[in-house]
């Protein structure tokens with residue numbers, strides 16, 4: 705069974721409260737999501753392997769630690785997952801970025817695939833899938849399946865808000881994928897929206913409603 709990591713640092717909780725508030729506009733919403741993604745990135749990358757390198761400080765030579773290059777890929781689920789990319793890139797500037805396009809059918813709530821473009825060497829990388837909302841879990845599960853079909857073996861899922869139903873689905877279908885969220889909310893409503901949640905993340909990021 706994969707591990708659910710609830711990254712609930714006080715600053716993350718504070719910023720998430722601002723994002724949930726319906727009076728927060730798109731500009732602030734995007735900025736807060738970027739900041740939280742960077743902060744959550746510390747936990748998602750906590751156990752990255754390090755290698756030793758020899759360097760010269762102004763005082764002497766030393767053996768120091770370095771994260772090896774070509775280790776990470778960030779894969780946002782379009783559209784809303786895009787809002788978490790910049791924060792992670794600030795933390796890991798050399799990470800490559802792939803894109804998976806999925807939208808939920810409005811009546812069935814099932815994910816529909818419309819795009820997939822990934823770095824060529826993605827199978828060799830730790831892949832961080834980003835999507836602010838883990839609702840039914842359908843989109844996350846399909847995105848992870850698409851990555852596995854292309855050879856990815858080391859995948860983590862980074863969301864902002866989840867619900868127990870979505871967490872359970874991902875854990876059952878992909879027991880090897882650890883999940884990182886800032887909060888686990890109460891339940892899904894009749895439209896499969898997270899309650900209390902923050903509304904439609906894509907619309908709030910891009911101002912489409």
Ligand code: PRP
Nearest residue numbers: 782783784807808839840841842843906
């Ligand atoms: C939202 C969200 C997730 C998905 C979560 O995307 O960004 O991708 O719903 O729901 P699920 O867990 O039930 O699959 P949406 O389909 O609204 O597309 P958008 O990001 O393009 O707005």
Ligand code: URA
Nearest residue numbers: 839897898903904905
């Ligand atoms: N997608 C969203 O953007 N919000 C939800 O609450 C559920 C799915």
